[in-house]
Amino acid sequence: MPRSAYQPASRSPVTRSRAFYSVRLWSVRHSRGLERIYKLLAGIFLKLHPFWTFVGYKRAEKPVVLVEKAVKSFLFDCRMCGQCALSDTGMSCPMNCPKSLRNGPCGGVRANGNCEVEPDMPCVWVEAWKGSRHMRAGDNILKVQPPVDHSWRGSSAWLRATAEAAEEKAAAKEGAPTS
Numbered sequence: 001m002p003r004s005a006y007q008p009a010s011r012s013p014v015t016r017s018r019a020f021y022s023v024r025l026w027s028v029r030h031s032r033g034l035e036r037i038y039k040l041l042a043g044i045f046l047k048l049h050p051f052w053t054f055v056g057y058k059r060a061e062k063p064v065v066l067v068e069k070a071v072k073s074f075l076f077d078c079r080m081c082g083q084c085a086l087s088d089t090g091m092s093c094p095m096n097c098p099k100s101l102r103n104g105p106c107g108g109v110r111a112n113g114n115c116e117v118e119p120d121m122p123c124v125w126v127e128a129w130k131g132s133r134h135m136r137a138g139d140n141i142l143k144v145q146p147p148v149d150h151s152w153r154g155s156s157a158w159l160r161a162t163a164e165a166a167e168e169k170a171a172a173k174e175g176a177p178t179s
């Protein structure tokens with residue numbers, strides 16, 4: 001018995017195993033806890049900024065990418081786009097959308113909340129909305145995400161976010177009034 005009337009004429013361009021769906025959906029259900037862990041990790045990474053600078057962000061890239069890829073592939077079916085939006089998208093990775101939409105769903109979401117391209121897959125944006133409702137910073141889902149810069153593909157989003165946070169911190173320090 002087919003799950004939906006729609007059957008794509010050819011194979012979907014993105015093939016995934018059902019096991020990954022289950023873990024992904026678990027991550028969305030536990031977005032609040034994962035948000036906390038992410039914040040904690042981001043803080044630790046930022047504290048390690050002097051270490052990353054000493055070693056060199058470029059040299060640290062390879063080992064960090066290995067860890068990041070392993071963890072995020074398992075939990076989020078991460079595609080290593082290099083510019084992670086998970087904390088703004090309810091811990092549902094937007095790159096799992098077959099159309100790679102970064103700012104909300106297309107008009108083809110099925111009545112049951114599944115994807116129009118992959119009828120058996122829950123729409124990543126429907127999941128993103130559900131996940132965001134559990135999160136403290138859940139309203140970040142309303143932020144407009146910039147277009148994906150494909151030159152960052154395969155690089156560490158963790159290190160990039162750390163370098164940016166360190167820069168912001170330094171700029172804030174410089175701008176702070178001296179007593």
Ligand code: SF4
Nearest residue numbers: 078079081084085093
């Ligand atoms: S948004 Fe990018 S880095 Fe984050 S989980 Fe998805 S593919 Fe990976």
